[in-house]
Amino acid sequence: MLKIFISKEIDLDSKELSVIAALNGLYSNKQDYLITSVSGIGYFLSGSFLKRTVRRDRSIADNIKGALQSLNDRKIIEIIEQDGDNYIISNNGLEVDTENQKFVVVELWEMQHIFTNAKMPFNLFTFFVDLVGTINNKTKEWHMSQDDMASQWGCSKRTVNDYLEQLEEMKLIYLYRHRKRRTDGTYHKVNNSYGRYADASLVIQEAEKYVESVECEDDYEKIDRRSIKLRYNAFCNGAKRYQNNPAAIVQLLEECRKYNKSLDYKPIETLDSDGKFKEADKLDLSVFDNIPQDFVECSDEWGEADPLTHKK
Known part of the structure; x- marks a missing residue:
């Protein structure tokens, strides 16, 4: 070709x-x-x-x-x-x-594939050329962040994400999403690895090597923190749904643990009594101390399982 x-x-x-x-x-x-x-x-x-x-x-x-x-x-x-x-x-x-x-x-064929299928072919082709230009010729992979792409190539992060999705759909680029966060205090997501679609196996191989070189941990699932906080407050105020319902309490406890963990990598800012911003405090889990210990232990073991059926 x-x-x-x-x-x-x-x-x-x-x-x-x-x-x-x-x-x-x-x-x-x-x-x-x-x-x-x-x-x-x-x-x-x-x-x-x-x-x-x-x-x-x-x-x-x-x-x-x-x-x-x-x-x-x-x-x-x-x-x-x-x-x-x-x-x-x-x-x-x-x-x-x-x-x-x-x-x-x-x-x-790569150029013609873009000009045949893209809504804005000139822009997408230029992005493709820029992206391919960052790939390591030996490893066939690289991991430039979307923020850096947007900054260096003069477009928004939303545009970068859209162009990457188009190139994925056209099977011109293979994108390996790590779904991990750095543990360096920033909790930034580990950059995705990418390469030509034809080199997908090499991209995966190098991506796994790359993530091993970065101090990181699994990315946490998205949670509705506002909803959890409301249910936590309801529990503290003696809501009926939690009375004689240890399964519901255990489920709330697990969600509260996730809430507290999420504050490590994405804090919430609130106003104090002096009108100054401060990071929101974690939920006090000591309010769950009266839960039967066997339910708590089962909760730790089951993870995402239903406390009653034990099914995930």
């Missing part, structure tokens, strides 16, 4: 990057120039001819034409001659110096 080389040392917008990638793939170093067209570049990007009657295709064609003009204006490429949507482009800037430049390699 044809490989496309993209320099990491030229500042390009998403449209320029996509077009320069196409020009790199179309150009042969046996020639002094490249004869091409908006239609030809569109076919190279998407694997099919663009139809001017289709709004999406028309938008892609207009963006290709605009990118060619801006690349020429910035002297990244040199348009020798133009006749409408047809171009003769010199070989200047069409090749990547792989000996002296940092570069990313993508395959033609």
Whole structure:
């Protein structure tokens, strides 16, 4: 499959990057120039001819034409001659110096898969190129955080998450979610590991090595802390539902333990009597001291099990 080389040392917008990638793939170093067209570049990007009657295709064609003009204006490429949507482009800037430049390699089918399926193909392709550019060539995996992606590539974390999901669905990227938190006091989630989908087995292998090098613990399930606190207060105030109902009490105790544990990695801020913010206190579990000890021990053993049926 044809490989496309993209320099990491030229500042390009998403449209320029996509077009320069196409020009790199179309150009042969046996020639002094490249004869091409908006239609030809569109076919190279998407694997099919663009139809001017289709709004999406028309938008892609207009963006290709605009990118060619801006690349020429910035002297990244040199348009020798133009006749409408047809171009003769010199070989200047069409090749990547792989000996002296940092570069990313993508395959033609990857580009065409994105341009065929993505709603915003130029943006998603640029994100894909940036993401692939972080992957370790030897291990086939990396673990850059979504916060860093958003910061370095100038987009929101929500956009990063959306693009990753799209690339997962297209089976271009394999994402390994660790579901663990660091125990360094920050309790930040351990960064997800990722790599090309074709390298999924290697990504998993390296991800497991990576997480072993990080001091962490299992990520805790999401809990409704407000609901737990309300039920805890009801119990303390003698609510009828807990009278002669040790199973319900044990269930509440387990939820209160989770509530307290959650405060270690995600504190709650409250206002004190002086109007200043402070971290909320943990729930006082001594109120459960009168529960029969055999129920408490069973609760520890069963974990998420129902205290009465013992079934998880």
